[in-house]
Amino acid sequence: MASYNRASAFFLVAFLFVVASTPLAHGQVITLRGLTVNGSLCCTPSGNCPGQGVSGVPVSLNCTIVGVGARVLGSGVTNVNGSFNITVPAITGLILGLPMLPCVVTVQLPLSPIVCPVLNATTGILAATVNSVGTVLTSTLGVVQAATIGLFVNARV
Numbered sequence: 001m002a003s004y005n006r007a008s009a010f011f012l013v014a015f016l017f018v019v020a021s022t023p024l025a026h027g028q029v030i031t032l033r034g035l036t037v038n039g040s041l042c043c044t045p046s047g048n049c050p051g052q053g054v055s056g057v058p059v060s061l062n063c064t065i066v067g068v069g070a071r072v073l074g075s076g077v078t079n080v081n082g083s084f085n086i087t088v089p090a091i092t093g094l095i096l097g098l099p100m101l102p103c104v105v106t107v108q109l110p111l112s113p114i115v116c117p118v119l120n121a122t123t124g125i126l127a128a129t130v131n132s133v134g135t136v137l138t139s140t141l142g143v144v145q146a147a148t149i150g151l152f153v154n155a156r157v
């Protein structure tokens with residue numbers, strides 16, 4: 001009878017070990033391999049949409065890295081609709097997984113009068129916060145944090 005109790009106890013301990021070491025679906029830890037940010041720039045006084053999209057405009061992703069400070073992590077150019085997508089790999093010190101990320105997307109002003117006359121007379125930098133919208137699986141990086149931008153504001157310098 002003693003060997004039966006030992007076998008049962010061993011099985012119970014092994015079962016509990018497996019259950020405790022397997023992450024639950026709700027609290028599962030996911031390693032994020034990068035960040036992808038989508039947004040749009042429109043030819044309006046604020047640069048915010050709705051409005052006519054502005055094409056061919058350089059856009060930068062600037063993030064605060066723990067222990068380092070603010071850095072440009074990536075850049076892109078708006079397409080014919082004014083949309084952009086910037087994807088960067090994970091970097092040590094960049095804290096991912098938060099609802100609001102320590103990043104901003106910036107656009108240098110003024111823009112060409114041919115591209116957007118409204119934003120030609122304005123100087124400074126348009127800056128928008130980066131907000132998480134979940135995660136997405138990419139073919140190149142794996143699971144990355146998906147984000148979109150908030151409203152642009154003019155940070156005159």
